[in-house]
Amino acid sequence: MIQKNLHRKLWTDCSIWALLAAVTLLSYALGDVPELITWQWSTPLIVALSLIKCRLVVMHFMEVNHASRALRLVFDGWLVAVAGGILVLLRA
Numbered sequence: 074m075i076q077k078n079l080h081r082k083l084w085t086d087c088s089i090w091a092l093l094a095a096v097t098l099l100s101y102a103l104g105d106v107p108e109l110i111t112w113q114w115s116t117p118l119i120v121a122l123s124l125i126k127c128r129l130v131v132m133h134f135m136e137v138n139h140a141s142r143a144l145r146l147v148f149d150g151w152l153v154a155v156a157g158g159i160l161v162l163l164r165a
Contacts, residue, residue: 089133096122116163124156 100122103115110118128149132138137145 086133089129093126093129096126117160120156120159124152127152 100119103110103119103122109115131148132145137148
């Protein structure tokens, strides 16, 4: 049973790591290749991708997904507030 749980955790961690790497490459492509998309669209997309990456890291690798619902909601609210602030400052 312990080995099965360890195998599942390793599989989940590796899958999330691969997703993080893919999202990082996509963010790089959006920011570095101007032929793909204009900066007016790439900036919000890169911020959104960063939100996804941050949430994945905190929830899975810092194991906040096992914490209380209140802590998870506070973190999600903080994440949305920071992203909103970044987008507002970039548009100013």
